Amino acid sequence: MSPRIVHIARNTFREAVRDRVLYNLIAFALLLSGAAIFVGQISIDIERLVVVNLGLTAVSLFGVVIAIFIGIGLVSKEIEKRTLYTVLSRPVRRWEFIVGKFFGLAGTLVVNTFFMAIGVFGALLYVTHKFSRPDALILVALYFIILEFLIICSLALLFSSFSSPLLSAVFAFSLFVIGSFADDLRGFAGMAHGVTRWVATGAAYLVPNFSALNVISAVAHQQPMSSQLILQNTLYALFYTAMALSGAVLIFERRNLK
Amino acid sequence: MAAIEILGLEKTYMVGFWRKHPKRALQPLHLTVEEGEIFGFLGPNGAGKTTTLKMLMGLVFPTAGTARILGHDWTDPEVKAQIGFLPEQPYFYDYLTAHELLDYYGQLSGVPAKDRKRRIEEVLNRVGLTDIKGVQLRKFSKGMLQRAGIAQAILHNPKLVFFDEPMSGLDPLGRREVRDLMEQLKQEGKTVFFSTHILSDAEALCDRVAIIHKGELRGVGRVEDLTATVQGKVEVIWQGTQIPASMKALGAECHVTGDTVRAVIPENQQDAAIDALRRERIRLIALTPLRTSLEAYFVEKLQTTPTQNAAGKTVGAV
Amino acid sequence: MMGLMMTMNARQRTTVIAAVSLAVSMTASVLLLRHIDRMRPQASIEDVLYINSPKMVKRASLGFDGLMACIYWTRTVQYFGHRHFEYAHTYNELAPLLEITTTLDPHMLPAYQFGASFLAPRPPGGAGQPERAIHLMEYGIENNPDNWQLYYNLGFVYYTELKNYRKASEVFDRGSKVPNAHPFMKIMAAQMAMHAGDFATARMLWSATYETAREGTIRQNAVEHLRAVQVDEDVTHLEGLVTQFRERSGRVPASMAELVAAEHLRGAPVDPDGDAYKLTSDGRVLIENPDDFPFITKGLPPGYKAAPPKFHKHS
Numbered sequence: 027m028s029p030r031i032v033h034i035a036r037n038t039f040r041e042a043v044r045d046r047v048l049y050n051l052i053a054f055a056l057l058l059s060g061a062a063i064f065v066g067q068i069s070i071d072i073e074r075l076v077v078v079n080l081g082l083t084a085v086s087l088f089g090v091v092i093a094i095f096i097g098i099g100l101v102s103k104e105i106e107k108r109t110l111y112t113v114l115s116r117p118v119r120r121w122e123f124i125v126g127k128f129f130g131l132a133g134t135l136v137v138n139t140f141f142m143a144i145g146v147f148g149a150l151l152y153v154t155h156k157f158s159r160p161d162a163l164i165l166v167a168l169y170f171i172i173l174e175f176l177i178i179c180s181l182a183l184l185f186s187s188f189s190s191p192l193l194s195a196v197f198a199f200s201l202f203v204i205g206s207f208a209d210d211l212r213g214f215a216g217m218a219h220g221v222t223r224w225v226a227t228g229a230a231y232l233v234p235n236f237s238a239l240n241v242i243s244a245v246a247h248q249q250p251m252s253s254q255l256i257l258q259n260t261l262y263a264l265f266y267t268a269m270a271l272s273g274a275v276l277i278f279e280r281r282n283l284k
Numbered sequence: 285m286a287a288i289e290i291l292g293l294e295k296t297y298m299v300g301f302w303r304k305h306p307k308r309a310l311q312p313l314h315l316t317v318e319e320g321e322i323f324g325f326l327g328p329n330g331a332g333k334t335t336t337l338k339m340l341m342g343l344v345f346p347t348a349g350t351a352r353i354l355g356h357d358w359t360d361p362e363v364k365a366q367i368g369f370l371p372e373q374p375y376f377y378d379y380l381t382a383h384e385l386l387d388y389y390g391q392l393s394g395v396p397a398k399d400r401k402r403r404i405e406e407v408l409n410r411v412g413l414t415d416i417k418g419v420q421l422r423k424f425s426k427g428m429l430q431r432a433g434i435a436q437a438i439l440h441n442p443k444l445v446f447f448d449e450p451m452s453g454l455d456p457l458g459r460r461e462v463r464d465l466m467e468q469l470k471q472e473g474k475t476v477f478f479s480t481h482i483l484s485d486a487e488a489l490c491d492r493v494a495i496i497h498k499g500e501l502r503g504v505g506r507v508e509d510l511t512a513t514v515q516g517k518v519e520v521i522w523q524g525t526q527i528p529a530s531m532k533a534l535g536a537e538c539h540v541t542g543d544t545v546r547a548v549i550p551e552n553q554q555d556a557a558i559d560a561l562r563r564e565r566i567r568l569i570a571l572t573p574l575r576t577s578l579e580a581y582f583v584e585k586l587q588t589t590p591t592q593n594a595a596g597k598t599v600g601a602v
Numbered sequence: 603m604m605g606l607m608m609t610m611n612a613r614q615r616t617t618v619i620a621a622v623s624l625a626v627s628m629t630a631s632v633l634l635l636r637h638i639d640r641m642r643p644q645a646s647i648e649d650v651l652y653i654n655s656p657k658m659v660k661r662a663s664l665g666f667d668g669l670m671a672c673i674y675w676t677r678t679v680q681y682f683g684h685r686h687f688e689y690a691h692t693y694n695e696l697a698p699l700l701e702i703t704t705t706l707d708p709h710m711l712p713a714y715q716f717g718a719s720f721l722a723p724r725p726p727g728g729a730g731q732p733e734r735a736i737h738l739m740e741y742g743i744e745n746n747p748d749n750w751q752l753y754y755n756l757g758f759v760y761y762t763e764l765k766n767y768r769k770a771s772e773v774f775d776r777g778s779k780v781p782n783a784h785p786f787m788k789i790m791a792a793q794m795a796m797h798a799g800d801f802a803t804a805r806m807l808w809s810a811t812y813e814t815a816r817e818g819t820i821r822q823n824a825v826e827h828l829r830a831v832q833v834d835e836d837v838t839h840l841e842g843l844v845t846q847f848r849e850r851s852g853r854v855p856a857s858m859a860e861l862v863a864a865e866h867l868r869g870a871p872v873d874p875d876g877d878a879y880k881l882t883s884d885g886r887v888l889i890e891n892p893d894d895f896p897f898i899t900k901g902l903p904p905g906y907k908a909a910p911p912k913f914h915k916h917s
Contacts (some may be wrong), residue, residue, distance in 0.1 A: 044379040115342075116364050259800075266631045272620045272627060279617055
C-alpha cells in the first residue's frame with residue numbers, strides 16, 4: 027500500500043477528530059446510560075433485550091449519520107475549497123486520494139464504534155450484572171455494523187466525487203433506507219411482471235443489502251449465526267465497497283477541477 | 285533541457301444549460317521555458333493564465349495538446365516530486381497548523397522523515413513565518429497564508445516552481461521579500477514560472493516573458509529585448525513647468541506633470557538641450573536613454589489582433 | 603496485455619484497472635447476494651419472529667403505516683408461498699403476519715381473503731387456525747362495513763372448515779344486505795340453509811371464490827377444490843350406478859365397460875385429468891391418480907395416505 031494513502035487516511039482521520047466528530051460519543055453515552063438506568067426498573071429478561079436492541083441500533087444509526095455527513099464532503103469540499111490543488115500538484119495519484127479518504131473515514135468510524143461498544147457492554151453489565159456466553163454474539167452484530175459502515179462510507183465517497191453535499195446526503199440516505207429493506211425489495215421484484223420485473227430485480231440486487239447485515243434482533247434474542255453466513259456477508263461487504271470505490275475512482279479520474 | 289515545453293495545449297469548455305456552446309478558454313499554446321530562467325506569464329484577468337497552469341498541474345484536462353515538464357510527460361505523477369505549485373489565493377486545511385500542513389505535504393511529496401522537520405523549519409524561516417507554532421491556519425492573515433503557500437511550494441526542494449499571482453495579498457515589504465526569494469531560487473539553479481498581471485514585478489524579475497490575452501499567446505521574448513533602448517532618443521526631465529523656446533525648436537515632445545516636465549529629444553541634441561536649460565537656469569533632474577517599458581509592449585500586444593501577431597508566436601524579439 | 607498496459611499513461615492504466623475492478627466486484631456482489639439469500643429463506647420474516655405484536659410494529663413504523671402494510675403483505679405472500687412449496691406442516695407466522703398487515707392497514711382487502719383461504723384449512727393446505735381466521739374477518743368487517751366480500755370470506759370459513767352451515771347462512775344473509783352486494787350472496791344464504799351438503803353449493807362457492815380472487819395462490823386453491831368437487835360428484839354418481847346395477851343383477855359389474863353398457867353411459871367415465879375411473883372387484887370406484895387431486899373425499903383407495911399436495915398450474 028502506497029505510503030501516500032496512509033498519510034491521506036491519517037489526515038482525514040485528524041480532520042474528523044478536529045471537526046469534533048467524536049463528541050457524538052457523549053450524546054451516545056448519555057442516551058445509553060439513561061436507557062440502562064431507566065430500564066433497570068423492569069424485569070431482567072426485557073432489560074437485556076432493550077439494552078442490546080437500543081444500544082446496537084444507536085451504534086448503527088449514529089454511525090450511519092456520521093458516515094454520511096462526513097463522507098459527502100470528503101471530495102466535494104476539497105474541490106469547493108480548492109485545498110485539492112496543492113495536494114494533486116504533488117506525486118499523489120487521484121485514485122490514492124480516494125482510497126486514502128475512504129480509509130480515513132472508515133477508520134474514524136471503527137474507532138467511534140469501538141468506544142460505543144465499550145458503552146454497550148458497560149450498560150449490559152449494569153443491567154444484567156454479569157456476562158453470559160451468548161453476549162459474544164453482540165461482537166458479531168458490531169462486526170456486521172462495521173461492515174455496513176464500510177459500504178455506506180464508500181457510497182458517500184462515490185456520491186461526493188460528483189455531486190454536491192446536499193444531493194449526496196439525499197442519495198446516500200435513500201440508499202441506506204432502501205438497503206435496509208433490500209429483502210422486501212427483492213420480494214416485490216419477484217412478484218412483478220415483464221420489464222418492471224427486470225428493472226426491479228436489477229435495482230434490488232444493486233442496492234446495498236443492509237437487511238442481511240442487520241442482525242440486531244437476532245442477537246438480542248441470542249440466535250446463533252453460522253460462520254458460513256458471516257464469511258459470505260464479509261465478502262459481500264468487501265466486494266460492494268470495492269465496487270463503489272471503483273466507481274468513485276473512475277469518476278474522479280476524469281473530473282476537471284474548477 | 286527545456287524545463288517546460290507546452291506543445292499545443294488547448295482548452296475548450298462547453299457552457300450553457302445543455303452544455304452545447306463551446307467557450308475557448310485557451311487556444312493551442314506553444315511555449316518553451318528554459319531551465320534556470322525566471323519566466324513571466326503575463327496577461328489580464330481571465331486571459332487563460334490560470335487555465336494553463338491548472339492543465340500543467342493535471343487539475344484540468346486539455347481538450348488537445350500535450351506538454352513536457354523536465355523532460356517527462358506532464359501527466360507523469362513522479363515528475364511532480366520535482367515541481368512546486370503555489371495556486372492563486374491558496375486555501376489550506378484550516379484546522380491544521382503550518383507545521384502540520386508542511387509535514388503532511390512533505391509526506392505526500394516524499395520528503396524522508398528524517399529530513400522533514402529540518403526542512404520545515406528552514407523553509408518557514410525563509411518565508412518569514414516565525415512564532416506561529418501551534419497556530420491553526422484558519423487564524424492566518426492573507427499575507428501569512430501567501431507565505432505558507434510559498435513555503436509548501438519549495439519545501440521539497442523542487443527544480444521547477446510554478447507561482448500563480450505570488451504577490452497577491454502582500455504589502456510592499458512582502459512583495460519585496462517574494463521578489464528576493466524568487467531571485468534566490470534562480471541563484472540556486474531552479475526554474476521559476478510565474479503568472480501575474482503586475483508588469484513592474486515582471487520587468488524587474490523575469491528573464492523572459494510571454495503575453496497572453498483572451499486565451500491566445502500574443503508575444504514572447506526576452507525582457508531586455510522587449511524593453512530595449514529606443515535608438516537615438518533620450519529622455520530629459522527638469523524642474524518647473526516652463527518649456528524654453530529653444531527646446532521646442534529642437535523638436536522635443538514635452539509633457540508637464542505636476543511641477544516637472546518630461547521631454548523626449550533626439551540623442552544628438554542632448555548637449556543642446558542641456559545648454560538650453562542652463563541658459564534659463566532651469567534645474568535638470570534627469571537625462572536617460574529612452575527605453576520602452578514592458579507596459580507599452582504589453583498594451584500594444586493586447587490591442588493588436590491575432591493575425592497581426594502571427595510572428596509573435598515564435599521565440600524572439602518583436 | 604502487459605505490453606498494452608505499458609504503452610498507456612498512468613491515467614489510462616488507472617481507468618482500466620478501476621473499470622475492471624468495478625465490473626468484477628459488481629458481479630461478485632450480486633452472486634454473493636444470491637447465495638446469501640438462499641442461505642436465509644426466512645429472511646424477510648425474521649422481524650416477525652421477534653416482533654409479532656401488531657401494536658408494536660405499528661409504533662415502530664413511525665407513521666409510515668401504509669408502506670409498512672405493503673411490505674408486510676409482500677412478506678406474507680412470500681412466506682406462505684415458500685412454505686407451501688416445501689410442504690410445511692406449520693404456518694405459525696401466518697396469523698401474526700396477517701394481523702400486523704391488517705393492523706397497519708385495515709382496508710387491505712386482499713389480506714382478509716388470503717386469511718380466509720389459508721388460515722383456516724388444516725396443514726399442509728393452511729395454518730389450521732379457523733378461529734383466528736374468523737377473528738380476522740370480523741375485524742375486517744368492523745373496519746370495512748360497506749364491503750360485502752368480507753362477509754363472503756367469513757361465510758366461506760364457516761362453510762368449508764367449520765362446517766357450521768347455519769352460521770354460514772346467517773353470515774351470507776348479513777352480507778347480502780350490504781348495499782351493492784353481489785346477488786349471489788342471497789342465493790348462497792338460501793343454499794346454505796337448505797342444501798348445505800350439496801355438490802352444487804360447494805361448486806357455487808368455489809367458483810365464486812375463483813372469480814372474485816385476484817391473488818394467484820387463492821385462485822389456484824379454488825381450482826383444486828372445484829376439481830375435488832367434480833371428482834366427489836362423479837364417484838358418488840358412479841357408485842350410485844353400481845348400486846343400481848347390483849340391485850338389478852345381484853352382482854357387481856365385472857368391469858367399467860360393462861357398467862357403461864348397462865347404464866347406457868356415453869363412454870368410459872373419466873376424471874378431470876382425462877384418466878378413466880377404475881372399478882374394483884367389490885364395486886368401489888377409484889380414481890387413477892389420487893395424488894393429483896388434493897381435497898377429494900371419495901374415490902380414494904383403502905388405507906390411502908394423502909401425499910403432500912401437488913398444485914397444478916391452472917390459470
